[in-house]
Amino acid sequence: MGRLDRCVSVEDFRQLARRRLPKSVFEFVDGGAGQELTLRDNRAGFERIRLLPRVLTDVSRPDLTTTLWSRTYPTPLVISPMGSCALVRPGADIAIASAAAARGIPYTLSTMATTGIERMARAVQGPLWFQLYVLKDFDFNRRLVRRAEEFGYSALVVTVDLQTGGKREKDLRNGISIPLRPSLRHLVEGIAHPAWSLRLLRGGLPRFENVRGYLGDTSAGLTIAARVGRNLHAGFDWNDFRSIRDWWKGPLIVKGVLHPDDAARLIAEGADGIWVSNHGGRQLDGAVSSIDAIGPVHAAVGDGVPVLIDSGIHTGMDVIKAKARGAMASAIGRAALFGAVAGRAGVERVLDILLDGIATGLKLSGVPSFHEIGPDLIAPSG
Numbered sequence: 303m304g305r306l307d308r309c310v311s312v313e314d315f316r317q318l319a320r321r322r323l324p325k326s327v328f329e330f331v332d333g334g335a336g337q338e339l340t341l342r343d344n345r346a347g348f349e350r351i352r353l354l355p356r357v358l359t360d361v362s363r364p365d366l367t368t369t370l371w372s373r374t375y376p377t378p379l380v381i382s383p384m385g386s387c388a389l390v391r392p393g394a395d396i397a398i399a400s401a402a403a404a405r406g407i408p409y410t411l412s413t414m415a416t417t418g419i420e421r422m423a424r425a426v427q428g429p430l431w432f433q434l435y436v437l438k439d440f441d442f443n444r445r446l447v448r449r450a451e452e453f454g455y456s457a458l459v460v461t462v463d464l465q466t467g468g469k470r471e472k473d474l475r476n477g478i479s480i481p482l483r484p485s486l487r488h489l490v491e492g493i494a495h496p497a498w499s500l501r502l503l504r505g506g507l508p509r510f511e512n513v514r515g516y517l518g519d520t521s522a523g524l525t526i527a528a529r530v531g532r533n534l535h536a537g538f539d540w541n542d543f544r545s546i547r548d549w550w551k552g553p554l555i556v557k558g559v560l561h562p563d564d565a566a567r568l569i570a571e572g573a574d575g576i577w578v579s580n581h582g583g584r585q586l587d588g589a590v591s592s593i594d595a596i597g598p599v600h601a602a603v604g605d606g607v608p609v610l611i612d613s614g615i616h617t618g619m620d621v622i623k624a625k626a627r628g629a630m631a632s633a634i635g636r637a638a639l640f641g642a643v644a645g646r647a648g649v650e651r652v653l654d655i656l657l658d659g660i661a662t663g664l665k666l667s668g669v670p671s672f673h674e675i676g677p678d679l680i681a682p683s684g
């Protein structure tokens with residue numbers, strides 16, 4: 303039995319990441335904002351739900367397919383956009399994207415990715431989506447969107463919940479910043495994790511490839527969240543949204559929506575889908591958990607509009623519970639990045655654990671097809 307085979311859950315990969323990464327890097331990925339109230343609620347929300355399964359339903363061939371904007375995907379999983387992935391391991395984003403591509407899972411490339419739009423498109427054959435952070439320079443946004451279109455990205459995800467960087471207290475304590483400012487603490491952590499350090503030295507310091515030259519003023523040693531936040535357009539409003547809608551002809555999904563009224567208005571203003579998310583508990587501490595927010599959002603936009611979810615998904619059962627509350631697809635952030643600590647093979651293992659979990663969950667719930675899961679699967683008390 304290989305070392306990776308002994309990891310049988312996302313939590314096992316989280317523990318692997320905890321051992322293999324320097325503490326500052328692990329906490330940057332794993333941590334949340336403020337007191338981590340929302341981070342904890344994201345898990346607690348899923349853990350509270352109980353199911354009422356059916357029997358004698360012929361589940362011999364579980365069907366995991368899901369259809370989004372008239373395209374049928376083999377699974378209901380999506381990879382959430384993540385910046386700074388190369389801090390975990392050089393090439394982590396390509397490892398995640400290629401493992402996802404091999405399973406037909408869409409990979410969402412972040413504006414703040416450590417691999418550029420062009421390079422990712424050349425490296426990966428599967429479905430690629432592009433996530434836009436709306437930067438202050440509106441023309442720069444338009445150029446990013448154009449590049450994504452030119453290189454064949456099939457959906458645009460506009461993230462709207464980073465009006466400013468969330469206060470990540472762990473990052474402040476650990477002095478994790480962009481540019482990296484090595485301190486004695488980091489040196490000691492690096493020496494204690496030689497494999498990680500050697501890879502970083504060989505791979506070169508991580509860079510935000512899509513916004514090279516844009517972030518300016520790199521002198522202040524801000525945390526990553528603060529640096530990104532400072533460059534985003536805090537004045538972003540409905541007029542700006544309409545411009546972005548005009549630039550992009552394909553499916554446009556808005557990520558970071560929790561309020562049902564916002565969801566309804568976004569659809570009325572031309573969005574094609576809503577991605578319910580609290581940024582994995584990394585932004586507004588105290589925000590409602592995604593699994594508690596999704597029901598009202600789904601009700602507000604109706605059955606015809608694809609609603610996606612992320613924040614706290616660790617098991618196949620979470621994906622099933624999310625569908626019962628209205629999520630056509632579930633996206634994973636940290637789960638994929640924890641897998642990437644062990645390279646592409648680690649990500650493949652994480653994805654297969656989740657897909658096996660969904661297939662087993664469908665069978666044991668007595669539902670032959672993912673798309674048939676509805677609110678009646680949730681026990682009245684859950």
Ligand SMILES: Cc1cc2nc3c(=O)[nH]c(=O)nc-3n(C[C@H](O)[C@H](O)[C@H](O)COP(=O)(O)O)c2cc1C
Pocket residue numbers: 330331332344382383384385386412413414415433461557579580581582583584612613614615633634635636637
């Ligand atoms: C290291 C890291 C970097 C992230 N960077 C981005 C980003 O660049 N853009 C974005 O929209 N969300 C970003 N997020 C949030 C994720 O897209 C996603 O909403 C969140 O991770 C989902 O929660 P989960 O990690 O519990 O699955 C990031 C999350 C992490 C952990």
